[in-house]
Amino acid sequence: MPELPEMETYKKLLSERVINKQITKVLINREKSINVEPSLFTQEVLNRKINSIERRGKYLIFHLDSGKCFLLHLMLGGLMYVGKTEDDSPARTKQIIIHFNEEHLSFIGLRLGYLHLHSYKEINELLDKLGPNPLSPQFTINEFTGLTRQRRGILKTTLQNQAFLAGIGNCYTDEICFEARLLPTRKLNELSDEETNRLFSSIKNVLNFAIDSGGYIELPLFTGDQLTGGYNSLCKVYDRNGENCERCGVLIIKESISSKKTYYCSNCQK
Ligand SMILES: [Zn+2]
Known part of the structure; x- marks a missing residue:
């Protein structure tokens, strides 16, 4: 999606x-x-x-x-x-x-x-129920920390909840958790301040990098479109089960978490 x-x-x-x-x-x-x-x-x-x-x-x-x-x-x-x-x-x-x-x-x-x-x-x-735009300059670490304190859910489901943050789905949840070195099964309200900071930066970094790379849609928007789909080959865990983690070399795992396909590294994500 x-x-x-x-x-x-x-x-x-x-x-x-x-x-x-x-x-x-x-x-x-x-x-x-x-x-x-x-x-x-x-x-x-x-x-x-x-x-x-x-x-x-x-x-x-x-x-x-x-x-x-x-x-x-x-x-x-x-x-x-x-x-x-x-x-x-x-x-x-x-x-x-x-x-x-x-x-x-x-x-x-x-x-x-x-x-x-x-x-x-x-x-x-x-669209009244949509959560904040994670890339808005007004969306700060203070607002994010406030939101995480009220959330008992795990990262895999909460990051995809459109009322929590607007725009993140299955692929970017996995990419964000990987970048933040956090397991998708971690609970938001149990993250340390340092982990919350890391997660906040990873959300902004992964989404901005994916935008700059053109996202993962495979069909070009028009003949000669060189941008669309550029992120497809840059995913670090999504759809990469059986490949080596680029950070630690251990194999990427695919697992169903809350009935959602989830890809992660069980070694360097804690
Ligand atoms: Zn790893």
């Missing part, structure tokens, strides 16, 4: 491509991916422009020049692709295609994911 770095990469690359271009056609192949009648959706969107794109947690918000917004969640397996011409398009089923004259933005694999139309006020209400 795309997480904060993947959505941030999409936001950055899409902002360079679809902003201020007029929407000339909308194709809806799967009505369940939207939240209103297709005719109303088309009517609201046609001839509009996208003014800006905002990310919150794993969501993207596309601000239309009418004041309405798209709320996108890719869930499991959702992808996007921007084609320059009619034939520039991956051989995949597209649930929604938004055209900007020749160019088009395709939404692929939206089985659980969706592209909903809302007012900004509705979106703020819908």
Whole structure:
């Protein structure tokens, strides 16, 4: 599932491509991916422009020049692709295609994911329960320490709880725990001050590094896209069971923790 770095990469690359271009056609192949009648959706969107794109947690918000917004969640397996011409398009089923004259933005694999139309006020209400953005400069060690004291859960589940922090999922939880040298089964409220500091720095470092590297989505966003997916080969534990830990050489383990696939080093994570 795309997480904060993947959505941030999409936001950055899409902002360079679809902003201020007029929407000339909308194709809806799967009505369940939207939240209103297709005719109303088309009517609201046609001839509009996208003014800006905002990310919150794993969501993207596309601000239309009418004041309405798209709320996108890719869930499991959702992808996007921007084609320059009619034939520039991956051989995949597209649930929604938004055209900007020749160019088009395709939404692929939206089985659980969706592209909903809302007012900004509705979106703020819908996303009201999201926890802080871990990369916000206002999110400090003091705020983080305060949050961890109230949490009895283990790292593996709490870091993925969107009401605790917005944007972290299965892969980055494992990468953050590895970087912080903490076992994913540790309880947040039992960490020492030093361990809490290490965890806080690791959250920021791992997410920022993954954004700079382009996240782990495998499909490029457009032909010639060199950024998307760059983090895939840089994961240190995720999907690397049976390989040697780059810090201590011991084999990386894969285990199910709270029914979630978990990868870690049992030697140098304590
Ligand atoms: Zn190790």
